[in-house]
Amino acid sequence: MDKLEAKNVNVFYGLNKVINDVSISIKPNSVTAFIGPSGCGKSTFLRLFNRMNDYIDIFKMEGKVEIDGKNIYDKAIRVEELRKKVGMVFQKPNPFPKTIYENIVYGLRIQGIKDKNILDETVEKSLKQAALWEEVKDKLKNSALALSGGQQQRLCIARTLAVEPTVILMDEPASALDPISSAKVEELIYELKNNYTIVIVTHNMQQAARVSDTTAFFYMGELIEHDSTKIIFTNPKNERTQNYVTGRFG
C-alpha cells in the first residue's frame, strides 16, 4: 500500500487557488523530492500532510489526503496525534531557546513521559541517528542556540526523530546551510530512508538528484510530472519538466 496519497486536491488561500487538482502517491521508505519554481505551491502541498496549513485563517482545502489509507482531514482525526506520526523539518533551523537535551525531549515531555531513563535513551539515540551525538554529547546542558546553523538543523532533525514518526516532511532543510553542513544533512536523509518515508522540498537540482528516489515537478499549482528521479532528470515526458531540470527557466 502507498504510504501517502493525495487525491484531486485543491487548495485556496482566500479566493486564490494555489493547488490545482493534484493527485500523488508516495511509497513507504522512500525519498520523494518536490521541485519547481518559487511560488508554485511546494510548501503548501507539503504542509497538507501534517495539516500545518490549518492555522492560516484563509486556507481552504478540497479533495482527500491519506496516510496509510486513512483520510487525515477526517473529523475523527486528532491533529496532535497525526503530527506525532508525521514529523517536520523547516527551512530555517528553529531550535527552542532551551538546552540541547530539552530540545530533544520536548516531544516526549508533551506526551507526559517523565521517566529519566527513557528520556536519556531517546536523547542519545536520536542524536546518534542525526549524526550529532559525537559533537554534542559533552554539552547536552548547553543552549541549543550556541550550536552552528548546520548543527542546529541536525538537532531539529533529531528532535523530530525523537517522537518516532513514520513520515518526515522537510521544507528546504539545507538551503540555509553551508555546503559541508548541507552535505551532512543529505547523507543523513539517505540513511533515514531505510526507516522513514521522507518528502523533501528543494531548489537544488543536484540535491534532488542525489537524495531522492522519485521526484515530483510542480508548476503553478499543478503537478506536472511525478516519476523516478532518474527519469525526471534524464528523460522526462513533459517539456516543461525538461526545461526546468536543465535550468532553462525557473
Place this chain on the structure above:
Amino acid sequence: MPRLKEKIIVTGLASAAIVTILTTIGIIWVLLSQTIEFFSDVSLFDFLTDTQWTPLFADKHFGILPLVAGTFLTTFIAILVALPIGLTIAVYLNEYAPKSFRKIVKPLLEILAAVPTVVYGFFALAVITPFLQMLIPGMAGFNALSAGIVMGIMIIPLITSLSEDALFAVPMSLREASYGMGSTRLQTAFKVMVPAASSGIIVSVILGISRAIGETMIVAIAAGQQPRLTLNPLVPIETITTYIVQVSTGDVAHGSLEYRTIFAAGMALFVFTFILNNISYWVKKKFQEKYE
C-alpha cells in the same frame, strides 16, 4: 535664510533637552541635600533598623521599615493579581484570539490603563473592601489587601501589553516547531512561547512592580495611613508614597525635621525604582541578542 532657521530649530531642540536634564538634576539635588540634612539628625542605622515610624508624634521614631513593609505588601499583592491575569490575557490574545478580536481588546485595555487612580482607590474602598469583609469577617475597613488587589487590576494592562509584545516577537518558526511535534495550543503557549518571551515578561513584571511601588492614590484612599511593621494584609498600613502625601498636605512646618522625613522617604523610594528600572534595562539588554 534656511541656515539661520535651522540654527534656531536646533537651538530650540537642544534647550528642550537641557531643560529636561536640568530638571532631573534639580530634583536629585533637592532630594539629596534634604536627605543629607535629615541624616545629620537621625542616624542611618536607626533609619534602617528601627521598627517604628512615628515622626509626627511626641515619641519620635524614624525607622523606615514599616513604610517599606507596607509598600512591599501592597506591591506583592498587586503583582499576585496582575501577573496571572495579565499574562493569561496576553497568551489568549496572541495564541487563541482571532485577529479581529485582538484589534478590539487592545485599545480597551489602554482605556483601563487611562482610568484615573483616584477612581481605582474609591473602587477599592467602596466596592472591594465591603465585598471582602463579607468573606473575611474581622477585616479592617482600611487594609492592604483591597488596595493591593485594585492596584493589581490597574497594572493588568501594563503587564498584558508588554507581555503581548514579547510573545508577538517570538518567531513564528518556534510555534510551528512545537505544533509540528504534536503539541496542543496550550502546550505550545506555555512550554514554548512563554519561556521564549520570558525576558519581555520579566521586564513587564519589573515595570509593574515599579508602578506599584510608586502608586499613591489607591493606597492613600483604601489602605489607611498607619505605619505598621506587618505582613498581615487585613489591617491598615502605610506606604512610602502615602506618607509623603500625608506630610506634604498636612501642616508640618517647612524646614523642620518632620518635614525633611519626606525627603528621606522619597530617597528610599527613588533608590527602589532606580534599581528596578536598571534591572529591567539589564534584562532587556542581556536577552535581546537571542534572536539576533
